[in-house]
Amino acid sequence: MRSTRTRRLLAGVAAAVLAFGPAPAPPATAPTGRAATLAGDPAPPQGVLPQTxxxxxxGTATCDVWAKPGTVVLPGASAPVPIWGFAGTDxxxxxxxxPVLVVDQGQRVTVTVHNGLADALSLAFPxxxxxxxxxxxAPPGGTRGYTxxxxxxxxxxxxxxxxxxxARQVAMGLVGALVVRAPAVGGRPSAYGDAASVYDDEAVLVLTELDPAFNAAPLSYDLRAYAPKYRLINGKAFPETDVVATDVGRRVLLxxxxxxxxxxxMTLFGLDQAIVGQDARPAAYPEAAVTVPLQPGQAVDAVVAVPAGPDGRRFALAESGGQLNNAGQRYGTTVTGVSPQQAFxxxxxxLDTNPPADGGDHVGPTAGNVRAAPxxxxxxDTVTVTADFTDARNGNSVVDRAEAVLDDLRIAEGTGLAFTGAAFGAGPTVTGATATLPADLLTTLTQGRHTIWVRGHDAAGNWGVVxxxxxxxxxxxxxxxGVTLTPTPTPGTGDITIAASADDSGLGGTVTAAEYFVDTTGDNGTGTPLIVANPGAAATGESGSIPAVVAAALAEGRHTVLVHTRDSFGLWGPYATADLVVDRTVPTLLSGAVDPAATDGRKGSASDPTDLRVNAAFTDPTAGGVHSVVSAAEGFLDVAGADGTGFTFVALDGSFNGATENTYGLLPLTELTGLTDGAHQVLVHARDSAGNWGPLAPVxxxxxxxxxxxxAVTATPNPTAGAATLTLSATATDAASAVTAAEWYEGADPGVGHGHPMTVAGTAVTATVALNGFGAGNRTLRVRARDALGNWGxxxxxxxxxxxxxxxxxxxxxxxxxxxxxxxxxVSSGTGQLxxxxxxYVVDDTPAAERTVHTRADVVLGTFNPQTAVVTVEQLTNASGAAVAVVQYRRNGTTNQFRLGLLRPAGWTYTGWVAANGGTVRLDWVSATAGSATLKVGAVTVGTLTGDTSGYPVEAAALGLVARTAATTGSLSFDNYAxxxxxxx
Structure with missing residues (x-):
């Protein structure tokens, strides 16, 4: 089953055959079969290629080709197209x-090219x-041989x-085919010397394209713009292409x-093609295909078996993926209400199983050099059409008449506007024949381009290609x-510039004048004139202005400016328009905020830490049924300036293009230097696309x-009278922001944020102060607070x-x-003891310049063996960390002994060693000029030491194995310290 695309193309090909006129059908009384020809007796099948x-x-073959310039006549072309091609003789x-070069397999071949071109030329056999x-x-005028x-x-x-x-020489037409014949098989010709490629008829089909624009200037044309308008089989385009003559039951080698x-x-409709070779290499197995795909430079051999059946059938062979037209020729026109159709x-x-006999004329004259004036x-105007007609290439019959058809080629042949000329009926060529398009016909046409089709008729009864x-x-x-207005929208307070382009080049006239109207038009020539930049040019610019006094009188809303142009024919063209929007309504602020709303001058917004971010939303209200868009916004710090001189705002979505815009501006923190603390404002406003600035609004x-x-800093109780704690209270106020933190300290300032934290509740700040760390006497407690901006007071x-x-x-x-x-x-404390x-050891830093200290602790000797060491189990130290009193332990033989040590200006003094087995150890120490220290271990009073201890107030107490003079074994335990x-x- 054929595809939908194939069926459509086949239908189109059939339509093409009808459109260009098949040969007339035989009379009803004529015999059928091979004798029922399309025009006389049929020609014989094509047979094999002649030796050319x-x-x-x-064992040799000598071939010569001559390269030279020439021309080719193509269907529908107004003049012959230049080419470079090969010829078989000089x-x-x-x-x-x-020419097709035909040689036999095994021959030694020499091909000589004779260069008749202006540039060097070589040959290639891919x-x-x-x-x-x-x-x-070969140089110009020279030769070059290839063997x-x-x-x-x-x-x-x-x-x-x-x-x-x-590459340019190939595109101009310097191509051809070389056929190397294989030996016959069973007395029949064969493409590759095997049974699969035997054939009865053969045809060489050289496929080329032609771009007339390239051929007109082959040396300067930009090959990137190469766009063929004609596609040719053996140098001809349908309907001038030659059929492949064959008959039923025969095999055709293409x-x-x-x-x-x-x-x-290339698609053969109704038959399969068996591809038997490609680029002179036989196929292992012939491949059946309806379509043979051919790439540039490729040669393919395909055998077609024509089935038995009635004579007279034609099988279309066409480029199914290309353009089945000649330079886009169309027939038909919108004058008749029918869209133009493409000509095949x-x-x-x-492949024709019953072609007409050689010598018959079945193709009409070719029309060329078609022109119209003016x-x-x-x-x-009245238009005269001139054309040449020739049948010399198609049958050499006498050209007896011709006609012109305007736009719609589908009207019946012979009913067009007749050409006149003395040469009609005299020979196969008529030059300079004319036909007239009357003015009453032209007045029915539309503005622009129209196609004048011409066709000739010969004495054999054939209408030719158009x-x-x-x-x-x-x-x-x-x-x-391209009418443009500047500015638009406009507030109507100044001139409005008009600019436009005018073009009569498509019609061949020139521009002579232009004018405009606002909202309503008047008679041609009564509008406000515009300046034509280049009067007399086919295309030019135009300019002018609507004066401010006219603009000021226009109501708010949308207006239309209409511009048209007069050409050298005296005709005024159609109006081109542009909208003019008059807008005098200003944009207003919808909402605004500064981020952060309060700043200490050092902290910017979260997104822009070095700036205050001013967010503002603006809208431009509708006025007169239209509105402008918000096109800009700006701000001023505290004091307004002239419009357009503030700091710039940016549209949040990246562009100012809406009637409502969310915007932001950045105010650098450096701009706040020198400002007083307190409330400030950013004055913001927006401008619309008409140029209207709105009122300034504060943010x-x-x-x-x-x-x-x-x-109101207070402490309770004061005096403390031995209380363990006191309550410290104060009031903290900030005019600009909330109080978020407070702290207290005594003595040297530790730096903001490093004091003792206090509880904040609104403006009240409180703290409970433990007094254990304070020595007796007057102490100054200081309180400070921080606000939400991080400022400490x-x-x-x-x-x-x-x-x-x-x-x-x-x-x-x-x-x-x-x-x-x-x-x-x-140390370890897993047993509830140290x-x-x-x-x-452990250290308590609670004592604060203490003058009297009393300590007690339970000491369990347990398994501890001091060996020969003296061990310090408790000591009191001063502010520098030096010991001022110690309790020491040793073992003398099997006797456990303790002693007390006291630091005095003259040095350390100790009690004697006193036997004691541990238990509760009590130490009483007094700092004074006549100071003292007493030690009791269990029930044993070890002794008292006296001396000047006034220079050693206690700042810390240590408990444990504080020091030793030699190695020990076992462990000591301590408990219940106070x-x-x-x-x-």
Whole structure:
């Protein structure tokens, strides 16, 4: 089953055959079958190729081709098209393609090119092996020979070779086919010397394209713009292509040569093609195909078996993937209300089982050199059509008449406007024949281009292929385009510039004047004139202005400016328009905010840390049924400036193009330098596309670089009277922002943020202060606060008469050593006691310049063996960390002994060693000029030491295996530690 595309193409090909007129049908009384010809007796089948192009000798073949310029006449072309082609003799004209060169397999072949061109030319045989590329070629007027052995049978391409202009020479037509014949098989010709490729008839089909624009200037034309308008089989386009003559029951060898620069899929409708070889290489198995795809430079051999059946059938062979037309020729016109239709042409021919006999004339005259005058023309003119007609190429019959058809080619042949000329009926060629298009016909046509089709008729009864020319008809004046108004929208306060383009080049006239109207038109020539930039030019610019006084009188809303142009035919063209929007309504602020709304001058927005971000939304209200778009926005800090001089705002979506726009502007923090603290404003407004600036609207923010003020600092109780804690209170206020933090400190300022934190509740700040760390006497507590911007204020103060509490510190080790200030070395507290086996102890830093210290602790000697060491189990230290009193332990033989050490200005003094087995150790120490220290271990009072201890106030106490003089074994345990100031714990 054929595809839908194939069915459509087949239908189109059938339509093409009808449109261009098949040969007349036989009379009803005529015999049927082979005798029922289309025009007389049928021609015989095509048979094998004749020996052409070469002289055969004993094992040799000598071939000559002459390269020369020439012309080719194409269907519908107004004049012959120049070509470069090959000829078989020095006197024969150039053709596209060149002569077919036929040699036999195994022959030594020499092909000589005679260069009749103005540039060097070489030959290339793409599928022939053993030939090196020739980049020099034959010089102009010279020759160059190419010799090779025809080893492989098949079909070859020969073409212009690898010189500098080789590609252009190929595109101009310097191509041809070389056929290497194989030996016959069973007495029948064969493409490759095998049974699969035997045939009865053969035809060489050289496929080329032609672009008239390239052929007109082959040396300067940009090959990137190469666009073929004609597609040719053996140099002809349908309907002039030659059929392949065959008969039913015969095998036809089609030798395709793709000699152009484009691919060509060739489809045979109704029959299969068996591809038996490609580029002179036989196929292992013939491949059946309806379509043979051919790439540029490729040669393919395909065998077609014509089935038995009635004579007279034609099988269409066409380029199914290409353009079946000649230069886009169309027939039909919108004058009749029917869209133009495309005329068939291009690579289309037929396998004909009953072709007419040689000598018959079945093709009509060719029309050429078609022209119209005047062209361009106006409806006021009478147009004369001139053309040449010749049948010399198609049958050499006498040209007896011709006609012209305007636009619609489908009208019946013989009913067009007749040509006149003395040469009609005298011979096969008529030149300079004329036909007249009357003015009353022209007035029915539309403005623009129209196609004048011409066709000739010969004495054999054939209408020829149409030729054509294009008539540019001016019905109205020049076309006006690109009307622009500047400015639009406009507030109507200034001149409005008008600019436009006018073009009459498509009609052949020139521009002479232009004018405009606002909203309503008047009679031609009564509008406001515009300046024509180049009067008398076919295309030019136009300009002018609508004065401010006119613009000011226009109502708000949309207006129309209409511009048209007069040409040299005196015709005014159609109006071109542009909208003029008058807008005097200003944009307004919808909402605005500054981020952050309060700043200390150092902190910007989250997205732009070095700037304040001013967010503002604007809208431009509708006025007069239209509105402009918001086109710009700006801001001023505190004080307004002239419109357009503020800092710029940016549209949030990237462009100002809407009636409502969200925008933002960045105000650098450096701009805040020198401003006073307090409320400030950014004055913002927007401009619309008409140029209207809206009113300035404030968007406020607060500048706050000062911290909160602290007042009413109190401490309770004061004096403390031995209380363990006091309550510290104050009031913190900030005029610009909330109070977010507060702290207190005593003594040297630790730096903002490093004091003791306080609780903030609105403007009230409080803290509970433990007094254990304070020595007796007056202490100044200072309080300060921080606001939401991070500004710390100055401190307020209160003096407290401190009488420290009796208790300094106590710990029973029930929760480890976490209550102690420090842990030094290695200790353990897993048993609810402090256990030390090596140097390891805990330190309490609570004492604060203490003058009296009383301590107690339970000491369990356990398995501890001091060996020969003296071990310090408790010590009191001063502010520098130096010991001022120690409790030491040793073993003398089997006796456990303790002693007390006291630091005095003269040095250390110790009690004697006193036997004791541990238990509760009590130490009483007094700092004074006549100071003292007493030690009791269990029930044993070890002794008292006295001396000047006034220079050693206690700042810390340590418990554990604090120090040793030699190695020890086992471990000591400590528990139930307590220290006090006034009375023993």
């Amino acid at each position: 192009g070469c002289r055969l000798g004993d 006197t024969a004209p150039a053709t596209v393609p060149g 599928a022939v092996t053993g030939l090196a590329p020739d980049r020099a070629g 090779f052995t025809a080893t492989r049978p098949g079909t070859y391409l020969y073409e212009a070779g690898h010189t500098a202009l080789g 030798r395709y040569v793709a000699a152009g620069v484009q691919p060509h899929p 042409g291009g690579m289309l021919t037929f 062209n361009p023309a106006s409806v006021r 030729g054509s020319t294009t008539l540019n008809l001016a019905v109205t004046g020049a076309v006006t385009t 406020t923010f607060t500048l706050d670089r000062t911290g909160p003020v602290v007042t 100055t401190a307020g103060a209160v003096t407290v008469a401190v009488e420290p509490p009796n208790a300094i510190f106590a710990d029973g080790f029930t929760t480890g050593t976490g209550a102690w200030s420090r842990v030094v070395g290695t 256990v030390a086996g090596t140097v390891g 220290s006090t100031r006034y009375t023993a714990p």
